[in-house]
Amino acid sequence: MVDSALRRTRGLLAVTAALVLTVLSASPAGALTPRHRADEWWFAPWAISDIWKITRGAGVTVAVLDSGVNARLPELAGAVLPGGDTTGQGTDGRTDFDKKNDGHGTAMAALIVGQGGGNSGFAGVAPEARLLPVRVSHSTGTTDAAQVISEGIRYATDHGAKVINISVAADADQEIDECPGLVKSAIANAIQHDVVIVAAAGDEGDAANAPEYPASCPGVLAVGAIDKYAQPWKNTQRQSYVTVAAPGVRVGWVGQSGKYYPNGWGSSQASALTAGGVALIRSANPRMPAREVVQRISATAKDVGEPGKDSATGYGVIRIYHAMMKNEYPVAANAPNPVFERFDASQARDGGRSAPASTPLAASGKQGGAGWGTPILVALLAIVVIFVVVFFGLRARRRSRRPGPPSSGDPAPDATPHRPASSAGHPSPHSGRPQFLPPDETKGR
Template sequence: MNAKLPELSGAVLPGLDTAGGRTDGRVDFDGQGHGTAMAALIAGRGGGTTGFTGLAPEAKILPVRLVDHSEGDWTSAISQGIKYAVDHGVKVVNMSIGQQAFQCPQELQDAIAYAIQHNVVLVAAAGNAGPTSNAPEIPARCPGVLTIGAVTKESKAWSGSVPHGYVTLAAPGAQMGAVGKDGTYYPDSRGTSGAAALTSAAIALIRARNPSMPGRTVVQRLIATAMRIGDKKWSPKTGYGVILVRGAMDPVNYPVPANAPNPVYDAFDKWKASTYRAPSSPPTAAKPKANQPSGIGTSTIIAGGAAVVLVVGGLVAGVLLVSRRRGLDRTPHS
C-alpha cells in the first residue's frame, strides 16, 4: 500500500516483498490501490484530504507484497507471508484475496496451522463472483479460516458475495467509502475484501480489549453475538450473521457459553486429526525470489496491531490483511 498517504501516516511499518521487487512492502502497484484501501479501512488515521478513519485507527500495518498470480507461485507467497507475519507477532490474519480451487494446497494449510498454533486468527474474503459462480476459493475454503461475506447498508446480503458452505459471518462490504493509493475517495466501493478487512479490524479491537482471550474464543464470540439475518440460523452468503463488535468484545455483559458452536475451529481440528503432521523444524521467514518480476504485484499482505486499550507497538494484538487484486473490489476474484 502507499505508506506515504497522509491517511496512513504513522500506521505502516517496514515489511516484506515476496515478489522480488527489493522493497519493504510499503508500495502499491495495484490499479487504484486495493492494498491502500484495505489498510485505510483497518487503520486509517483521519489525515489527508479525505479525513478517512479506519475501524482500528491505532493499528500498526506490517505490509508484505505478494507475487502476482501469473508471475510466480502465488500460494507459496501467501504461505510465506503468513509465517512471516506470525513470526513478527501478529494475532489476526486477514486475507482479502481469492483464487478458485477445489482443495486447499498443503503448503497453505500448513501455514494456516502454524498461525493457529501461535494463537493467530485467520480471516478471508468469501469472493465477489456471486451472481455468476459459487466455485470454492482459497484461502476462504481452507479449514481454520474465518470466511466473511458482504452485506449492504440495509444488512442484506450483497449480490456479489459468493455463497458457500464455509462462509461463517458477514460484514459491511457494499456502498462503502474507500481511499485509493493516490488519496482519491471512492464513495461506492464494494466487495468481500472490505468486509474481511473490517472483520479483521474488529478482531484487533477485541484482542486489544481482551489480550488473554484465545483466538478460538474470539471467533466463537463473534459467531455467538452476530446479528442474524432473516429467520434462518445460517445462510451460505452471510453465515451466522453480521458481526457486532460491541457484544463480541465485552464478555462480561455479553457472556457466551463455553460449548457455543465454533465451526471454524471444528473444521481445523477435524483436518488436523485426520491429516496433519507437525513439521520437524520451525518454518523460516520468507525470502524474495531473485527470478520473480519486480514491476507488478496485485496482492499485499498487511499485518498490524491495534492499540485500543493496550498500546501495541510490539504487535501484541494484530491484524494480518491480504489484499486481493487490482482496483477497489469492483470485479470478481480471479
C-alpha cells in the same frame, strides 16, 4: 556538597519520572481520536464511537496480505510498519503495486487503521492498531498463488501479527479441503501462534460461485458482504465456508494516489472491516485466545435472513461490541466453534501433517520495531535509572551522616559507585471496484 548532590538527584528523579509518565501515557497512533467521514455508515450500527471509549486497537498488529500499501499517505501516517514481500521482488510492503484499482492493499489498510487525515479524512475502525503490509499480489515474480499466500501468512506470523487479513483469492475447486497443502500448513502454523486469520469470501456469487482460498481453508474466518440493511450483496459468494458477514456495499475506497472513491462494493471491504473489528476485540481482551475470539464472533453475530446459518451471511452480521464484552455477553465454553471444528477435523484427517512443529515467537522483537515495544523498553530503562539514582542517592546521604575521618586535608573517600563492566496464477483482489445494519435499539450492540 551533599545537599547539592541531593538536589541534583531530586532533579534527575523528577525528569525521569516525567519521562516515564509521558511514555506510558502516549497513544501509539497519536493523541487525537480521528473523526470518521459521514459516509462511513458502518460506524453507527457498530457503535464504534462507544467502542473507542474502551479501545482503538492499541497493542495489536494486523497484517494485510495484498498488493502492498502506500505508507506515505497522510491517511495512514505513522500506522504502517515495515513489512515484507513474498512475490520475489524484495520490497518492504510499503509500496502499492496495484495500478488497476488504484491500490487495493492501500484501501484495505485505510479501512483498518485509517488516521482520519489527508484529503479524504478517512478513519479506520482500529486506528491505534499497527499495520504490517505483506505484498502477495500484482507481482512480476512468482505466479504460484499458493506459494506467495502461504509464505505471506508465515511472514506475518513470524513478525508478530495477531490478526491477518487476506482480501485476495485463488480458485480452490480442485483442492482437498478446498485449500492447497502449503496454505493449510501456513494456517496451522499461524493458529499454533494464536493468530486470527480473516479472509474475503469471494465476489462471484452471482456467477461461477466457485470456492476460493484462503477463505475456503479450514481455520479461516470467511466473511461475506452485506449492505446497510443487512441484505447480502448480490455478488457475495454463496458457500458453506462463509462464517459471518460485514459491510461491503457502498464502502468508500482510499486509493494509493490519495483519491477517495465514495462507492465501493466487495467482500474485500467486508473482510478488512472484520479484521479491524478483531483487532479491537483482541486489544480489549489481550489474554483471550484466538479460538475463543473466533468462537465469540460467530456466537454473538446477529442472524439475518432465514433463521440459522446460510451460505451468503454465515451465522450473521458480526457485532464487535458483543464479541468484545465477555462478561456482558457470555458465551458458553462448549458453544459451537465451527471455524475451529472444521480445522480440527481437517488436522485429524491429515494426521497433523499440515501443522509442522515450529518455534514459538519470542516475547519481544516481533512487532517491527513499532507499537508499544519501544515505549515499554524506554520506560523500563527509565525505571532502572530511577532505582540506581535513588539507591546511590540514599547511600550518599547515609554516608554524609557517618562520622567523618580525622581531618587531614585529604578529600573525603570517593562515594561514586563502580560501574559494572559493560496455485497457479496470481491471487486476485476481491473488490469489484472502488451497502449492514441501521442503528437499532442497542446501537449495534
